[in-house]
Amino acid sequence: MTVTSVRTGRDLFLLANTVDELGGVTAWTHQMARLFQAAGHRVHVIGVHEAELKLTLPADLGYDVTSLYPAHPPTPRPIRGLARLNPVAHHRETLRLAGRARAVARLTEIFRTARPGAVAVVTQVWPMEWVREADTSGLRIIGMSHESYAYTKACHRYRSVRRNYPSVDRWLALTQEDADDWIADGMHNVGAMPNALAHLPEVPSPRTAKVVCSIGRLADQKGIDMLVDTWARVAPHRPGWTLRIYGAGADEPDLRAQCTRLGLNASVRWMGPTDDVPGALAGSAVFVQSSRGEGFPLALMEAMASAVPCAAFDCAPGVREIVRDGEDGLLAPPGDISALADRLLRLTGNPRMRDAIGERARVNVQRFSEERVLERWEELFALLER
Structure with a gap:
């Protein structure tokens, strides 16, 4: 040849x-x-x-x-x-x-x-x-x-x-x-x-908005149902904070109904799909990933590149290769809603932790x-x- x-x-x-x-x-x-x-x-x-x-x-x-x-x-x-x-x-x-x-x-x-x-x-x-x-x-x-x-x-x-x-x-x-x-x-x-890593924003997120965001398809693999259950444990302790869910999919009607049953409509925003992921991350202080299974998630890397600290289920080798738990993000055991809620409460309640983890994430993710x-x-x- x-x-x-x-x-x-x-x-x-x-x-x-x-x-x-x-x-x-x-x-x-x-x-x-x-x-x-x-x-x-x-x-x-x-x-x-x-x-x-x-x-x-x-x-x-x-x-x-x-x-x-x-x-x-x-x-x-x-x-x-x-x-x-x-x-x-x-x-x-x-x-x-x-x-x-x-x-x-x-x-x-x-x-x-x-x-x-x-x-x-x-x-x-x-x-x-x-x-x-x-x-x-x-x-x-x-x-x-x-x-x-x-x-x-x-x-x-x-x-x-x-x-x-x-x-x-x-x-x-x-x-x-x-x-x-x-x-x-x-x-x-x-x-x-x-x-x-697809994009390194010139200016990182200021992490000042009281917003937690999720980006992904509204499908079983992405575990948005578990995220809604997680937020039900976080929201009562974080008045003024909002969960923004970016994405679309066949599960949306069921997920919205679940949100209503749990009394979360006031603190959850269904944002639909977005063509401006950097913009969505710039307006967020925390990123959350609740997937049941992943490969090497791009959204997680993009959040880290925007210096947005991440909480995620440790559902795949790709997740723990991207995130160094406790250093540039926080991981929870797969499917453990209580643990994921704990990680979100820690990040939403501690601005200094958010800043430190977010800045380390922006540096570390550039190895990809x-x-x-x-x-x-x-x-x-x-x-x-x-």
């Missing part, structure tokens, strides 16, 4: 569930696409389908973007029992397979435009179902997951990883702790690659700067070409 120099750049394909969904992985995908493009690579971002709840993106991204389906593709439904006699079921499966064949053919067509030395980075587990059927001749394949080993092990994606990733050129976890867990589980060619993470990617690309 011809070695492509960094000077002329490589062809890089970044594959995700979607190219436009509101969420951290999509934001990370476009962040890395911009970095790779600026470094001289030719980038093409590919999603399985277009999303319903969309991330706001610039009109001209500067690189190619393709969705293989206009909407979520049909889920495979095995035809068993009496369904074998149902022509509608057979017709539906015929259409699904034809659509999949077209999507695989489109992916193969895109891959064939690649110059020698090209790399496909499959940023989430699901797109590998299409990649493994496409013609990837001449490509190096890097598989990734943006969640912890433990979270993947507990769900259906674990089977997909075990089925699809043993043959890739490199399988990347987000932390070395997660990588070690995958190696112990029998996976080979495993490495670690952290997410990069875009420049440093990009260097690690370039080293990996060079290693795979040997």
Whole structure:
């Protein structure tokens, strides 16, 4: 294989569930696409389908973007029992397979435009179902997951990883702790690659507003229901403080009803999704993350970069790699609502602690700067070409 120099750049394909969904992985995908493009690579971002709840993106991204389906593709439904006699079921499966064949053919067509030395980075587990059927001749394949080993092990994606990733050129976890867990589980060619800090605000938050903020999808993984329960323990002791919840998702009606039942409507603000995360953090004194599972959370890093002290559940290796408990943030045992409430009470009740932890967080989180993470990617690309 011809070695492509960094000077002329490589062809890089970044594959995700979607190219436009509101969420951290999509934001990370476009962040890395911009970095790779600026470094001289030719980038093409590919999603399985277009999303319903969309991330706001610039009109001209500067690189190619393709969705293989206009909407979520049909889920495979095995035809068993009496369904074998149902022509509608057979017709539906015929259409699904034809659509999949077209999507695989489109992916193969895109891959064939690649110059020698090209790399496909499959940023989430699901797109590998299409990649493994496409013609990837001449490509190096890097598989990734943006969640912890433990979270993947507990769900259906674990089977997909075990089925699809043993043959890739490199399988990347987000932390070395997660990588070690995958190696112990029998996976080979495993490495670690952290997410990069997207933005370091020129001016940190003054931490003077009596505001605690949360940023994330209103979905089970993000644990906003546990956050509402936590706030029910904090709010009576912190009159004048407000919890601002930024995000959108299918769980919003239930979460609002929970908030009402607990009598929290006066101190909770449902802010909806935001395109101005730095602005949201600048108007906050404390950041809280109540997730049941995480990978390497970007919102947590962005809060620290804004010098906003964080309280979070220690739900994944990525969280405790970003936050040094007691030094630049406060961690609580996973799912322990009383402990998370304690961390919030400490931060909201002690301005000196907020200032000290916030300032240390802003300094420490810069070890994940875009420049440093990009260097690690370039080293990996060079290693795979040997």
